[in-house]
Amino acid sequence: MKTDSSFQFYTYYFSCSHRVVEIHTSDKQIIKGVIVGFIKGDTRTGAPFITQWHVVEEARQYSIGIDPFGCVMGEIIDHHTIQSITMQDGQVFTF
Amino acid sequence: MEKGTSNLKKKVTAASLLVALGIIYGDIGTSPLYALRAVIGERPITPMLVYGGVSCIFWTLVFQTTIKYIWLTLKADNEGEGGIFSLYALVRRYGKNLVIPTILGATTLLADGIITPPISVASAIEGLGMVKGLENTIVAGNSLTIGIVIAILSGLFFFQRFGTDAIGKFFGPMMMVWFTMLLVLGIHQIAIHPQVLHSLNPYYGYQLLVYYPNGFWLLGAVFLCTTGAEALYSDLGHCGRENIRITWGFVKLSLVASYMGQAAWMLNLNEPLLNGRNPFFEIVPHWFLVPSILIATVATIIASQALISGSYTLISEAMNLNFWPRVAVRQPTEMKGQIYIPSVNSILWFGCVLMILYFKESSHMEAAYGFSITIAMMMTTVLLGYFLAYRLKWNKALIALILLGFATIEVSFFIANVAKIKERWMFLFFELFIFCTMYVWYYARKINNRFAKFVDIGKYVTQIKELSEDDSIPKFSTHLIYLSKANLRHEIEEKVIKSIFAKKPKRADVYWFVHINRTEHPYTLNYDVSELVDDKIIKVNINVGFRVQPRTELYFKHIVQDLVANKELSLHIRPDGSTKYNAEPDFKFVVIEKYLSVENEFALREGILLNSYFFLKRLGQRDEQAFGLDKSDVVVEHVPLVYHPVANIQLNRKEH
Numbered sequence: 001m002k003t004d005s006s007f008q009f010y011t012y013y014f015s016c017s018h019r020v021v022e023i024h025t026s027d028k029q030i031i032k033g034v035i036v037g038f039i040k041g042d043t044r045t046g047a048p049f050i051t052q053w054h055v056v057e058e059a060r061q062y063s064i065g066i067d068p069f070g071c072v073m074g075e076i077i078d079h080h081t082i083q084s085i086t087m088q089d090g091q092v093f094t095f
Numbered sequence: 096m097e098k099g100t101s102n103l104k105k106k107v108t109a110a111s112l113l114v115a116l117g118i119i120y121g122d123i124g125t126s127p128l129y130a131l132r133a134v135i136g137e138r139p140i141t142p143m144l145v146y147g148g149v150s151c152i153f154w155t156l157v158f159q160t161t162i163k164y165i166w167l168t169l170k171a172d173n174e175g176e177g178g179i180f181s182l183y184a185l186v187r188r189y190g191k192n193l194v195i196p197t198i199l200g201a202t203t204l205l206a207d208g209i210i211t212p213p214i215s216v217a218s219a220i221e222g223l224g225m226v227k228g229l230e231n232t233i234v235a236g237n238s239l240t241i242g243i244v245i246a247i248l249s250g251l252f253f254f255q256r257f258g259t260d261a262i263g264k265f266f267g268p269m270m271m272v273w274f275t276m277l278l279v280l281g282i283h284q285i286a287i288h289p290q291v292l293h294s295l296n297p298y299y300g301y302q303l304l305v306y307y308p309n310g311f312w313l314l315g316a317v318f319l320c321t322t323g324a325e326a327l328y329s330d331l332g333h334c335g336r337e338n339i340r341i342t343w344g345f346v347k348l349s350l351v352a353s354y355m356g357q358a359a360w361m362l363n364l365n366e367p368l369l370n371g372r373n374p375f376f377e378i379v380p381h382w383f384l385v386p387s388i389l390i391a392t393v394a395t396i397i398a399s400q401a402l403i404s405g406s407y408t409l410i411s412e413a414m415n416l417n418f419w420p421r422v423a424v425r426q427p428t429e430m431k432g433q434i435y436i437p438s439v440n441s442i443l444w445f446g447c448v449l450m451i452l453y454f455k456e457s458s459h460m461e462a463a464y465g466f467s468i469t470i471a472m473m474m475t476t477v478l479l480g481y482f483l484a485y486r487l488k489w490n491k492a493l494i495a496l497i498l499l500g501f502a503t504i505e506v507s508f509f510i511a512n513v514a515k516i517k518e519r520w521m522f523l524f525f526e527l528f529i530f531c532t533m534y535v536w537y538y539a540r541k542i543n544n545r546f547a548k549f550v551d552i553g554k555y556v557t558q559i560k561e562l563s564e565d566d567s568i569p570k571f572s573t574h575l576i577y578l579s580k581a582n583l584r585h586e587i588e589e590k591v592i593k594s595i596f597a598k599k600p601k602r603a604d605v606y607w608f609v610h611i612n613r614t615e616h617p618y619t620l621n622y623d624v625s626e627l628v629d630d631k632i633i634k635v636n637i638n639v640g641f642r643v644q645p646r647t648e649l650y651f652k653h654i655v656q657d658l659v660a661n662k663e664l665s666l667h668i669r670p671d672g673s674t675k676y677n678a679e680p681d682f683k684f685v686v687i688e689k690y691l692s693v694e695n696e697f698a699l700r701e702g703i704l705l706n707s708y709f710f711l712k713r714l715g716q717r718d719e720q721a722f723g724l725d726k727s728d729v730v731v732e733h734v735p736l737v738y739h740p741v742a743n744i745q746l747n748r749k750e751h
Contacts, residue, residue, distance in 0.1 A: 014551055036550060037589050038548065039547065039548050042541060046191060
């Protein structure tokens with residue numbers, strides 16, 4: 001069975017203490033910040049463990065990712081659009 | 096909290112065999128009342144038709160009931176439980192689209208089930224017309240006969256709320272009497288006309304299907320002899336595989352004897368047509384006619400009871416596997432697994448009464464009965480294929496051969512039964528309703544879950560601790576409990592964190608996050624606890640089997656008692672003096688209920704699915720009731736769900 005890259009990254013990310021990431025997406029965007037939330041996929045139907053990641057600036061990481069008016073802060077990134085993620089400790093995940 | 100049942104159920108004793116007779120064979124056991132009569136119908140009685148009809152019935156019982164269900168499908172027990180949802184729970188991880196055959200199978204099983212009680216009870220009551228003096232009073236289709244059938248069925252549905260454990264113990268002995276009666280009456284006729292034994296030769300069946308004019312279409316009537324086979328599998332959990340297999344030998348012998356006895360009587364009739372007579376009662380000696388009708392009536396009531404209980408179980412499993420909206424489920428007695436679902440009871444009662452009023456007599460119902468069950472059986476075959484391939488890991492070529500054999504038989508039955516659609520068009524609405532409900536509920540929940548965002552709870556631990564100790568904020572509750580879908584230790588829904596901190600923060604001494612995990616095993620009931628912060632933030636996973644009714648509050652209090660007894664938790668009894676008036680710990684459950692926000696723009700399918708889902712949700716049980724929470728301990732928060740907010744708003748400030 002093919003290894004689920006989203007699960008590998010999820011396991012690594014939430015076990016380490018340096019949580020600032022730099023995400024490179026397929027449309028050449030570079031997003032830097034902290035992952036504050038994630039949307040899980042139904043793995044029984046072949047979806048990845050995590051389908052979307054919610055990333056906000058580091059300074060806003062304790063803000064639940066929602067501003068006082070209920071609007072989403074930062075960006076929600078589809079897992080399949082991610083090319084690579086560079087962790088603060090230099091570790092690079094390529095998808 | 097762990098329960099083990101399957102070992103007990105597998106024990107074979109005289110009592111367990113008797114119980115199996117009473118529960119399992121009601122449907123298939125009462126088919127002799129109408130199946131052979133339906134094959135003959137108004138056609139001229141000829142040896143080709145009679146021999147061929149009995150031959151087809153016998154070989155259908157061999158292939159479809161004995162080989163497919165008794166030998167093969169009963170292997171697919173899920174911790175002792177059977178039925179299409181249990182089978183689905185066993186194989187769902189092996190196929191992406193197994194939801195559709197499961198929904199179709201369950202839908203058709205429920206739909207044709209509405210005919211089983213009226214057709215069985217009507218067949219038995221119509222037999223009273225043969226009693227001397229009642230010939231002109233009890234006539235199939237007249238108001239009195241219809242009234243008696245409706246009264247019996249209404250009584251049966253009315254008494255469901257009280258449970259069946261008191262009378263259930265008589266079901267086994269009564270069915271024993273019924274099958275013995277079939278056997279004795281059948282053998283008596285066979286002894287008079289032993290040549291009828293030739294009909295066991297499959298050649299007669301082949302001749303009927305191929306050479307008799309429109310012979311193939313008689314399969315629609317032949318199929319009536321095996322309509323109860325699917326129920327054998329659904330009721331597996333009540334009796335255990337070995338009890339079913341052993342009793343089937345006796346049951347099959349009785350059924351075959353009855354069909355052959357009826358055939359023998361017809362061959363010796365010396366009249367060209369049946370003229371509305373029921374061969375089942377014609378082979379009964381006159382002195383035994385009234386007792387035989389009484390026994391038949393009781394047997395049909397037992398058959399109807401089995402079907403009603405089976406429907407409750409089916410809907411209950413559908414709810415627990417997220418195929419059906421939450422509706423009220425009651426436990427009328429202490430008997431394990433016995434449930435009563437008022438809404439299903441009302442729908443079934445209404446459907447059965449409508450059936451008898453529409454069709455009026457059992458022979459008319461025969462023309463509509465069986466179509467849906469063929470679909471249910473085909474869907475079971477699809478799921479069974481996955482079970483044999485992935486769970487039993489049988490040789491692929493052997494599985495292909497088995498599936499090809501059953502597909503040929505079932506597709507033939509299906510084609511022959513398609514002709515019944517014109518007699519049963521009204522069922523299509525009912526089936527469509529059940530199918531759409533299951534489809535909408537399942538897929539809309541999937542969309543819903545796609546938008547459930549989770550966060551790492553560890554990040555908020557410090558904030559939650561600070562809030563808990565901040566005396567400047569009024570205390571919301573001593574123990575604050577959130578129900579969560581997050582199954583992993585460090586995860587929680589974003590909306591839960593938002594509920595704690597947003598607007599007026601909710602201060603509590605202990606924050607609990609309770610996750611109810613529906614397991615693929617039917618009767619699991621256990622839990623595990625993770626204290627993220629000692630006595631402050633506690634995550635509880637309660638594993639509940641798909642046949643267990645969730646009683647969250649009860650389970651939660653049990654877990655708290657366990658933790659206090661083990662000195663793992665302080666109850667934080669209120670220090671404000673109120674304890675002397677009420678020593679009970681102060682718990683508050685927060686249920687976050689979603690509603691569809693107006694700020695959505697949908698694609699067509701998603702729009703229909705989600706709007707239907709929220710409509711059904713309003714009709715069903717509220718979340719707090721569904722999770723078994725006491726109203727006084729629950730705070731319900733409403734959260735708008737924004738799936739696709741309206742984009743590109745051009746809102747300009749007007750210059751003065």
